[in-house]
Amino acid sequence: MKHQICSKCKSDKPISDFHRDSRRESGAARYCKSCKQDYDKHGPNKKLRDKYVVYYLPAHNYIGMTYNLHRRIRAHKTVDKRNTAGYKIVIATRSKRIAHLVETFLHIIGFKGFRY
Numbered sequence: 001m002k003h004q005i006c007s008k009c010k011s012d013k014p015i016s017d018f019h020r021d022s023r024r025e026s027g028a029a030r031y032c033k034s035c036k037q038d039y040d041k042h043g044p045n046k047k048l049r050d051k052y053v054v055y056y057l058p059a060h061n062y063i064g065m066t067y068n069l070h071r072r073i074r075a076h077k078t079v080d081k082r083n084t085a086g087y088k089i090v091i092a093t094r095s096k097r098i099a100h101l102v103e104t105f106l107h108i109i110g111f112k113g114f115r116y
């Protein structure tokens with residue numbers, strides 16, 4: 001069986017563990033399926049993995065909280081048609097309670113939240 005080394009996790013895996021990519025000579029994607037899934041979920045920033053993130057969208061004076069910044073920012077852009085340019089991370093923490101407190105505090109002092 002054909003094997004390939006994943007460019008991300010560097011493990012040697014059977015070719016069936018990679019998505020097909022006809023643009024590549026090997027016919028398989030560079031990243032294995034689990035690395036690809038991880039990337040799709042959390043984006044390139046490993047530090048945000050498994051963390052609650054409070055973020056700021058300057059164009060809307062908006063503060064939001066998410067467990068998945070990459071996906072949320074993408075949703076703001078595509079689904080909500082928001083301007084996400086220059087977004088900032090206020091805090092990234094494993095504690096949902098702390099993230100929620102920070103978010104609530106920022107809403108109290110005047111930042112907007114689309115749901116509120």
Ligand SMILES: [Zn+2]
Nearest residue numbers: 006009032035
């Ligand atoms: Zn991998």
